Amino acid sequence: QVQLVQSGAEVKKPGASVKVSCKASGYTFTNYYMHWVRQAPGQGLEWMGIINPSGGSTSYAQKFQGRVTMTRDTSTSTVYMELSSLRSEDTAVYYCASSGVNGDRLYFDHWGQGTLVTVSS
Amino acid sequence: DIQMTQSPSSLSASVGDRVTITCRASQGISNYLAWYQQKPGKVPKLLIYAASTLQSGVPSRFSGSGSGTDFTLTISSLQSEDVATYYCQRYNSAPLTFGGGTKVEIK
Numbered sequence: 001q002v003q004l005v006q007s008g009a010e011v012k013k014p015g016a017s018v019k020v021s022c023k024a025s026g027y028t029f030t031n032y033y034m035h036w037v038r039q040a041p042g043q044g045l046e047w048m049g050i051i052n053p054s055g056g057s058t059s060y061a062q063k064f065q066g067r068v069t070m071t072r073d074t075s076t077s078t079v080y081m082e083l084s085s086l087r088s089e090d091t092a093v094y095y096c097a098s099s100g101v102n103g104d105r106l107y108f109d110h111w112g113q114g115t116l117v118t119v120s121s
Numbered sequence: 122d123i124q125m126t127q128s129p130s131s132l133s134a135s136v137g138d139r140v141t142i143t144c145r146a147s148q149g150i151s152n153y154l155a156w157y158q159q160k161p162g163k164v165p166k167l168l169i170y171a172a173s174t175l176q177s178g179v180p181s182r183f184s185g186s187g188s189g190t191d192f193t194l195t196i197s198s199l200q201s202e203d204v205a206t207y208y209c210q211r212y213n214s215a216p217l218t219f220g221g222g223t224k225v226e227i228k
Binding site: 035044045046047050059061062095097099103104105106107108109111112113114 | 122153155157159164165166167170171176208210212213215216217218219220221222
């Protein structure tokens with residue numbers, strides 16, 4: 001069965017960077033896109049961007065351009081999301097979520113368990 | 122960017138009631154619309170995609186309809202286990218965007 005297992009909770013100081021991992025199993029890693037979605041405490045869902053594990057191409061939401069980097073390691077079926085210049089507003093649960101690769105399949109049918117990132121001085 | 126507006130933001134209904142949640146897109150998105158359920162403290166779960174296609178394993182009391190700019194999620198007979206926040210999401214083009222959510226509670 002499809003599983004997305006994320007790295008553990010992080011506590012960071014303002015201005016630092018955080019790198020969250022998401023290890024996929026149960027399917028062919030390069031056949032599905034991976035997205036990152038975040039959820040601030042008590043708030044809604046916010047899409048951050050997408051990575052194509054096959055070629056590594058990415059597309060980021062304008063809000064995070066310049067601060068976010070998504071990468072992948074096909075040898076371990078793992079994607080990474082690094083967010084830099086952290087501020088308190090970045091405190092949130094970060095999810096990886098997979099989707100199909102066709103334009104009509106960009107909905108999220110599998111999700112990681114979430115990683116809480118806390119930004120505090 | 123295309124904005125997604127959900128209404129109401131919260132509702133309270135009795136077990137067995139029919140519940141309807143609305144999602145409106147600021148521009149037409151054909152049927153590129155998904156619905157998710159997020160129970161308190163849990164990971165979001167896909168309920169419906171392509172506006173009206175039920176994801177495998179989702180109870181048949183959930184249904185979706187709409188096309189273009191106006192969409193609805195209906196729970197035909199509300200159950201206690203349906204207490205959750207529901208989100209719509211458009212996926213016709215990047216950036217993919219979610220509605221603000223509708224919190225459903227039992228009266």
